[in-house]
Amino acid sequence: MIELEEAVNRLVSSVKIETKTEKLDILSAYGRICAEDVTAPFPVPHFPKSGMDGYAVRSQDTKGASKETPIHFQVVGEICAGDYLSIQAKPCTAVRVMTGAVVPEGYDCVIRQEDTDYGQEQAGIYVEGRPWQNYCRIGEDIQAGTCIIPRQARLGAGHIGVLASLGIREIAVLNEPKVGIISTGNELVPLTSPLGKVGVYPSSAYAIAAQLKALGVQVSFLEICSDDAQRFSSMLEERISQADVIITTGALSVGKKDFLPEALETMGAERLFHGVNMRPGTPVMANRYKEKLILSLSGYPFAAMVNFRLFFWPVLAKLVGDDSLSWKKTRCMVAEGNTNVAKRRRFVQAFSDETGVHILDKNHHSSVLSEMLRSNCIIDQKQGTVISPGDMVDIIYWKQDW
Known part of the structure; x- marks a missing residue:
């Protein structure tokens, strides 16, 4: 296994900044990445x-x-x-x-x-x-010829308002990254079908897809694949041209049905890493195939979300040239809650507010997704340590719209 930071470096090094652009009307461009420096054609105001x-x-x-x-x-x-x-x-x-x-x-x-x-x-x-x-005075707000929006800026409401004040109706933006999702598992059932006695709906895939949409990423497909290497290979070959990055969930560890590592190796994929010194989501894997990145996340819902936050977001930051998407740690004091000793570097879900960090008191199983409704961050707990009230810890926030 390798360390988290090394895995992220390998991922980021494997992708290139998106260079293809399109012209959009300014309302449709909200949330997109500006592809050019925008200069003011006239001063604002243009009269005293x-x-x-x-x-x-x-x-x-x-x-x-x-x-x-x-x-x-x-x-x-x-x-x-x-x-x-x-x-x-x-x-x-x-x-x-x-x-x-x-x-x-x-x-x-x-x-x-x-x-x-x-x-x-x-x-x-x-x-x-x-x-x-x-x-x-003339130009008190904006001087003619000044750069009002730099290339690589993510366009927000303020940008759109400034563009409108200058009569700019269209703007060049980077093409939206396209991500496809394949969730593996014989137990997975489409939302359109009844669960039956042992079925499970693909909650991880939908949670990931929702965050992708919030990040301005186009979800080009969301598929369910049974635990069948041949079927997975056929699905990947059919779909790979439709996405810049493929995210898979499940079939990664050492169980009887964990076919994915061998299947990708048989297809000739280039392995970037498999296994990271962390919990949850230890068996996370990354490959390159036909010049596309395949990021394989844990099949457990919470573990998949931790993998997604820590590994995909830096990739997206590189793709669109927006470093603010990369995760950054914040130092905070624990207000309440404890953890057991971490046998491996561990990410613990918590809630941070003005009083400090609160460690959630239910459970921290990798299979539990609903607990994330109460959390807004994860604690980066070092191997061999325990956490108690009063301790200073490093946290990484989920996105605010979680």
């Missing part, structure tokens, strides 16, 4: 505008104004947002402007209406104005 409802004036004309000694200005017009009025600025004149309205050339200040007498033809100003007060 008022920051609030009030009066546009020349700041120099307001010197000495106060509530006791107001200065009166002739109101020469009114402009609302979306209107345009050609006005020549003159001393001691004012233009009534609403928030977002253009400020005519020559006026360098907006006095908020609360600091005036709300005059219609003559307005009394009660305060001294400063140059550019309540005044949004």
Whole structure:
């Protein structure tokens, strides 16, 4: 067996960054990886505008104004947002402007209406104005020609809003990675069929597929395969061209039905590793076949999710050039709960909040998936150690949308 970090390095080294791109409308591009540097074609705002409802004036004309000694200005017009009025600025004149309205050339200040007498033809100003007060200059938000979104950025709501503010309707994004899932086991039953006396639904496959979709990954297929090496080989040959990565679950260990390692070896797959010094999910395996990565996870639901979090996410980070997807450890104190001595490096599900890390008190069997509904992280417990309240531990978070 090899260590986790070495296994991850082998995986990451075996994949290349996706370079194929497509153009999408900006709403469809939400959550995707930007494929190019996007520059602003014009400044935002592209005209000087008022920051609030009030009066546009020349700041120099307001010197000495106060509530006791107001200065009166002739109101020469009114402009609302979306209107345009050609006005020549003159001393001691004012233009009534609403928030977002253009400020005519020559006026360098907006006095908020609360600091005036709300005059219609003559307005009394009660305060001294400063140059550019309540005044949004051209390009104050975005300067023309600046890079507003760098290549490799994952597009969020803020990016989409900025693109819309610049009238950009389409953007180039990296193609979505495609992942296929094959769950093995004679006991597995499609969701469309009754379980029978000994059947099991493929919960791991659906949990993995849901996370893939949340990560912006296209699930190209989700198949069930019986414990039959020939059938698996045929299914893989048929489906491999439809995905960039194949994820399998089950048939990995040393049981009578654990056919997968031998089947892939017979097909001529290049073995990257088989077996990692960790629990759960010790027999995790990776191969390359026809230039595609095949990541084989434990058949136990919780073990499969630990394998998926620790091994697939760094692969995805490399594929799309988004390092934020790679897992990172956070140091926290244990608030409650204990563990037994770890005979091997162990990943324990827990819940972390502002009070610390809480070790879940039910059970930690690899076959139990429902306990993950209460957890938001896993503890990286070192071999030969125990964990007790007050101990500092390393945790790795599940994704927030788990």
